[in-house]
Amino acid sequence: MHQDEFRYGLLGPVTVVDSAGEAIPLTPQQRAILAILLARRGRAVTADDLVDGVWGHPAPKRAMSVLQSQVFELRRKLEPGRPPRTPAAVLASAPGGYRLVTAEDACDLDRFDQCVTEADQAARGGDREDARRLLRTALSLWRGVPLAGVPGPHADGLRGALSERRLGAVEARIRLDLELGEHAESVPELALLVAEHPLREGLRALLMLALYRGGRQAEALAAYADGRSVLAAELGVEPSTELSDLYQRVLRADPSLATAPSPTTQAGDPLRGPEGSTADRTAGYRHPTPAQLPAPPSDFTGRTAAVEHLLAALDAESPQIVVSAMSGLGGVGKTALALHAGHRVRHRYPDGQLHVDLGGTSADPVEPEEVLGRFLRALGIGAVPDGLDKRAALYRSLLAGRRVLVLLDNAADGRQVGPLLPGTPGCAALVTSRVRLSLPSARAFELDVFSDEEALALLSRIVGPARIAAEPEAAAELVAACGRLPLAVRIVGARLAQRPVWTVAGLVDRLTEEQHRLGQIKIGDLAVDATFRLSYDQLPPDLARAFRLASLADGPVFSVPMAASLLDRDERQTEALLEQLVDVGLLEPSGERRYRYHDLLRLFARARAEEVGPAEQGTQSSDADAALDRLVDFCLATVRGAYRLSRPGCTTPDAMATTRATPVRFDDAAAGQEWVRDALDTLLGVLRQAARRPWIRIAPAADLLLALDPFGENDFLWPYLNGPAAALADAAALRGEPAAEIRARYMLGGGLWQVGRGAEGRAQVDRALALCRATGDEVMLGQLLNVSALLDVTGATGAPGYESALALLQEAVAVHVRRGNLWGELETRNNSAYPLRQLGHISRALDCLTDALSRATPLGWTVVRVYIQTGHARTLVELGRPAEAVASYTKALDGCREIGSEHLELLVERGLGEALRELGRYGQAAAHLERSLAGARQLGNSPLEAAVLLSLGATLAAAGHTERADASLRAAHSLHVRLGIPLPDPLTAYGTTT
Secondary structure (H helix, E strand, O other): OOHHHOEEEOOOOOEEEOOOOOEOOOOHHHHHHHHHHHHHOOOOEEHHHHHHHHHOOOOOOOHHHHHHHHHHHHHHHHOOOOOOOOOOOOEEEEOOEEEEOOOOOOEHHHHHHHHHHHHHHHHHOOOHHHHHHHHHHHHHOOOOOOOOOOOOHHHHHHHHHHHHHHHHHHHHHHHHHHHOOOHHHHHHHHHHHHHHOOOOHHHHHHHHHHHHHOOOHHHHHHHHHHHHHHHHHHOOOOOOHHHHHHHHHHHOOOHHHHOOOOHHHOOOEOOOEOOOOHHHHHHOOOOOOOEOOOOOOOOOOOOHHHHHHHHHHHOOOOOOOEEEEEEOOOOOOHHHHHHHHHHHOHHHOOOOEEEEEOOOOOOOOOOHHHHHHHHHHHOOOOOOOOOHHHHHHHHHHHHOOOOOEEEEEEEOOHHHHHHHOOOOEOEEEEEEEOOOOOOOOOEEEEOOOOOHHHHHHHHHHHHOHHHHHHOHHHHHHHHHHOOOOHHHHHHHHHHHHHOOOOOHHHHHHHOOOHHHHHHHOEEOOEEHHHHHHHHHOOOOHHHHHHHHHHOOOOOOOEEHHHHHHHHOOOHHHHHHHHHHHHHOOOOEEOOOOEEEOOHHHHHHHHHHHHHOOEOOOOOOOEHHHHHHHHHHHHHHHHHHHHHHHHOOOOOHHHHOOOOOOOOOOOOOHHHHHHHHHHHHHHHHHHHHHHHHOOOOOHHHHHHHHHHOHHHHHHHOOHHHHHHHHHHHHHHHHHHOOHHHHHHHHHHHHHHHHHOOOHHHHHHHHHHHHHHHHHHOOOOOHHHHHHHHHHHHHOOOOOOOOHHHHHHHHHHHHHHHHHHOOHHHHHHHHHHHHHHHHHOOOHHHHHHHHHHHHHHHHHHOOOHHHHHHHHHHHHHHHHOOOHHHHHHHHHHHHHHHHHHOOHHHHHHHHHHHHHHHHHOOOHHHHHHHHHHHHHHHHHHOOHHHHHHHHHHHHHHHHHOOOHHHHHHHHHHHHHHHHHHOOOOOOHHHHOOOOO
């Protein structure tokens, strides 16, 4: 079917009728979905908004899947003959959601609006008869309670708004009846309406006028008296000034009340008449129209999606009572966005715009009773009643039937906001707050920092596009240093604008040091630090401590268990504290039980942490040092568990420092590997802080570094681990802790070798070996002998030394056997095969590897088994058995994928390519080698890249691709020269740091 074939009904039960006049059966949820889509009039609605509109917040867990199912069924009903996989013509998909494509005036609400608009035009032209006819036509479209039986908060809000609009149309039509002399006929209908809506003063004014014009003055006065009693009993207030004035005019039989207004006084919306209430229009008075919105920011920039979000609600025909509760970090631009959006939709709220700064970040927020007093006076109430309840009731009564926008800026909490919200649809409230507010029917959303483009656009508007264009890279660094926080960007932009001789790069240099950055983001009285302090100073002590200490975890995000170790609380208590920090806008959720700080807010929190003195009297360590020491303990406990799963049979974890923390536990090695990947930034930060801060124990930190050894292999983490390893090695040496120094130098020596800096690695390994032998520390001896041997075979400091390497490896095997370290023994036996092959003992090498493989297989697929399988395949190639080698490499490739190590996969791809070349399958060989080359470059593994370039060059040459082969070999030579070392053989010599 086509969009033109349907007619839709909202002014009663929700209906869809096809071109044959047949009603399409709909479920209640499908009616709710249609109501939302029809109210948007062809504009897209996101799936999240549909879920919120149908089920409310929080929605049931399966709400999204149910929504998708209902939309699918609704499409089938609307387009039963549509071929599968073709775009829908009626209920169409849109980015992130759906939109309903309808013909013009296909919905009764559209026709109602059209009649009302034409009635307005007729009234403005002085044709009362035609205006009344059009309003009667509009009202005839109603079939009962709008959206009858439709569930959901959106339907509830729209139902109230539509009912209010119908009542407004009825009121406008009755007013026209009176102007056309039908006062006697109007009395019964008005009496019934006033009975149904006793607090609606406009209807009561029309009833009084109709009675008076019908010669029933006493009844008109009685209607006023009855209304006064109702208002006093229900709200504790007197009738409005306008209604009281009408009463006085009736009382004295004012002659002007006997005649209808002239056409010139009747111009205006027939739903509202001339400006003001119905009582004003009847009696000739007008309400003042408040226009309290401050001027919008002249340099407002970006926020396209957020602006559209607000406008879609504020500019809707039937807005919710509370349109949006916008929360976010201090300085993120909530007020600017609210003012910008508010001014964009002022025309939608002709009865006025109210505004107040609620002072939510001050020590003394404005009380709602005081705000209501201001609002009531702005709305024309001279005698404001005492008491919050009476003021709130009068406020809601005044807003009923009007279209007023209420901007409540900088709210402290929901208690402060609740009494200030309108009570009936048609009005809208836009609330901003640093805290997350739970408000009825509110569409809450969090305002995030700028995108890079938005931040640069604001900076350009402040300092001028020429300065930004002259230093684009520095400008990008500047907004990044500001964390893309609008307030921070505005401040640094103002500093640049005031100092035309400054360069952008110069200001970036001033912001480089983290501990001084917040001090630089200041101009006059405006400072990011001061903005953050407004929120911080209001925190209770336990929440302030959580805010300070949780910031010590490095990395973009941190988990509840990490924070629990920092706070020295259990996880349940910690999560409750973190959620409170989210609620007050000082922390952001980032996935399940994960959180993050804005960059500048983290700096602010850490500065506060450093201000706090010693954790216990008589100690020199601060609360921050104690917290970080607990974090090291937790990380070691958790990573050690992951290490055991990754390297079964290895005894190294048994010699690591004892821990007190409850670790995260893993079901398998893959889960442990994933945790380390996810937490790597935090782990690296912990290691750097342990090296830098003398009151953090160095031994557990060095063991944490050592515990990352398997994951360095799996993911080639050496470029990231080498820096912290160097810092820890120097710190351990300075503090006189040889065991910690041995571990750190072992990791550093092997890591430097891995990235092609073997000569530097040799110095680290030799120092660690000397310490081992001097202190009798056999824990690391076998592993250091292994690394030393691999440095020998690859010629890290001269010609390869195969005999010396073999002797070192044999000593290492003896150490591992003595310590019962099966993993270390298998790894070292695997590495022994390489010097054996180079010394011509190829069959002996194969026997060694075959025996090691049989002992490694029961452990399942592990890194060491992959190494042994790869060495086995390489040895088969050297024995002239490439077909068997391909089969062996293929097994190793399967093992890599089971382990989940893309890095090991690259190593095996290189060997498989070389084996395929030996079989003359050059195309397949080149494909494997090119995959290995691309991955090596992506990881930054220069030694592997150099080795693969050599293999690829040889393969291309054998295939007759001379030019490509020469280019590959030249690149290998250039890389070899840059590295300054003989090209290694990562396939068989890999695995140094185990």
